Amino acid sequence: MSMHEGTPPIVVGVEPTDAGRLAVVWAADEAARRRLPLRLVHTLDWPTGAGRKLGTNANRQTWSERFRNAGTRTLDEARALVAARHPALVTDTALLDGAPISVLPGQARGAAMIVVGSRRLSAATELLATGSIATAVTAHAGCPVVVVREPEHTSADPRTIVVGVDGSRRSEPAVAYAFDEASRRGATIVAVHVRQPSTGLMAGLHTGEERREGRIRLAETLAGWSEKYPDVPVQREVVVGHPVKVLAGAGEHALEVVVGTRGHGGFMGMLLGSVSQGLIHHARCPLVIVPASGDENAPTRD
Numbered sequence: 001m002s003m004h005e006g007t008p009p010i011v012v013g014v015e016p017t018d019a020g021r022l023a024v025v026w027a028a029d030e031a032a033r034r035r036l037p038l039r040l041v042h043t044l045d046w047p048t049g050a051g052r053k054l055g056t057n058a059n060r061q062t063w064s065e066r067f068r069n070a071g072t073r074t075l076d077e078a079r080a081l082v083a084a085r086h087p088a089l090v091t092d093t094a095l096l097d098g099a100p101i102s103v104l105p106g107q108a109r110g111a112a113m114i115v116v117g118s119r120r121l122s123a124a125t126e127l128l129a130t131g132s133i134a135t136a137v138t139a140h141a142g143c144p145v146v147v148v149r150e151p152e153h154t155s156a157d158p159r160t161i162v163v164g165v166d167g168s169r170r171s172e173p174a175v176a177y178a179f180d181e182a183s184r185r186g187a188t189i190v191a192v193h194v195r196q197p198s199t200g201l202m203a204g205l206h207t208g209e210e211r212r213e214g215r216i217r218l219a220e221t222l223a224g225w226s227e228k229y230p231d232v233p234v235q236r237e238v239v240v241g242h243p244v245k246v247l248a249g250a251g252e253h254a255l256e257v258v259v260g261t262r263g264h265g266g267f268m269g270m271l272l273g274s275v276s277q278g279l280i281h282h283a284r285c286p287l288v289i290v291p292a293s294g295d296e297n298a299p300t301r302d
Contacts, residue, residue, distance in 0.1 A: 007037055008110055008111055008112040009031075009036060009037040009038060009092075009112060010031045010038050010111065010113050010114075010115065011104075011107045011108065011113070011115065012024055012026075012114070012115040013042075013043070013104050013115070013116045013117065014074055014075060015042070015074070017117070020117045021078070021117075022117060022151060023115050023116060023146075023148040024040065024078045024082065025081070025085065026115060026146065027115040028082045028085055028089060029086075030115075030146075031086075031089055033184055033185070037090040037091065038090070038091045039091075039094060039111070040079060040082070040093045041093075041094045041104065042071050042075050042078075042094075042096070043097070043098055043099065043100045043103045043104070044068060044096065045098065045099045045100065046064070046097065068095070072095060075095060078093075100116075101133050102136075104133060104136070105136050105139075105141065108137060108140065108142065108143055109142070111143050113144040113145065113146060113288075114137055114143060114145050115145075115148060116137060116146070116148070117148050118148060118149035118280065134280045138261060138276060138289050138291075141291060143291070144288050144289065144290045145289045146256075146288050147279075147283070147289070148287075149280075149281075149283055149285075149286070150284050150285050150286070151286075153255065156254070158187065158233070159185065159187045159254075160187055160188045160189070160190045160235075160253070161187045161190070161254060161256055162247065162250045162254045162256070163189060163191050163259070164192055164193075164247050164258070164275065165191050165192065165217070165218055165221050165222070166217075166260075167193065167214075167217030167218075169292070170260045170261065171221060171259075172221065173260060173290045173292065174258050174259055174260035174290040175221060176290075177258055177290045178191075179229045179232055180229075181255075181256070183231055183232050185255060187232075187255055188232070188233040188234070188235060189235065190254070191235070191237070192239060192250050193215075193217055193218045193236075193238050193239070194239050194240075194242070194246045194247070195213070195214050195238065195240045197241065210238075211240070218236050243275045243278075244278035247259065247275065247283075248279060249284075251283055251285045251287075252285070253285075254285050255285065255286070256286040256287065256288050257283050257285060257286075257287050257288070258288040259279060259287070259288070260276075260289075260292055261274070261276050261289055276289045
């Protein structure tokens with residue numbers, strides 16, 4: 001594999017769990033598809049008393065040394081997993097001090113994309129663990145963030161990539177990413193526009209009008225993309241319902257679900273009620289969150 005120095009890598013957060021290994025495998029496959037280097041990052045979240053000696057023998061290994069060595073083994077195991085799967089993939093590792101929520105957002109700078117795993121925990125527990133890590137990375141990253149909660153569904157026919165289209169400019173980078181990825185993978189785009197249902201006395205009276213408005217927004221957002229990617233079939237769906245529930249359901253048999261954000265940084269990027277935040281906990285396949293503003297390091301077609 002030919003690599004140029006300075007090529008933005010795909011960065012993946014590594015942890016010694018099934019979720020962590022699933023994220024490493026996804027990131028390695030994506031790096032191989034895009035001919036990009038892969039960076040494996042493991043963080044050392046030091047607990048209180050990390051420097052205390054184990055016993056009274058000064059020659060015995062300290063707790064902190066064991067902790068650091070365990071982190072090194074985690075990275076070595078991940079690197080071996082990648083090498084077995086993609087022997088020619090250019091890979092490096094980084095063992096960094098700090099909590100994942102504080103370290104990983106900084107790793108997004110200069111990256112093509114950043115990948116994190118997502119454990120299957122209760123909603124409340126995950127919000128305080130992996131969910132918060134993914135939220136923090138997404139809020140500050142200028143590149144796509146991938147949350148691997150479930151494996152991609154490669155056995156479906158046709159293979160699909162679901163993209164959420166809300167009709168605003170912030171969904172355009174997500175659409176661009178989805179078409180590029182679908183072209184690389186020989187997949188069909190399923191472009192989904194979700195209309196929130198009316199409430200109160202007017203509930204159900206404007207469903208037809210809502211769907212017509214949705215079809216117009218889909219047509220406007222997708223205009224030109226089929227011409228740019230004539231090899232990518234496109235299915236268009238307008239659904240009345242809750243965006244998180246609809247997109248999670250659409251991704252049940254998909255390779256991935258792709259959504260945009262409201263922009264990164266500050267309170268808006270951290271909104272817990274956003275579609276991207278909800279999908280971090282409920283997506284049934286890998287979730288790709290694409291920042292609203294462009295980034296020079298975002299993946300582009302070769």
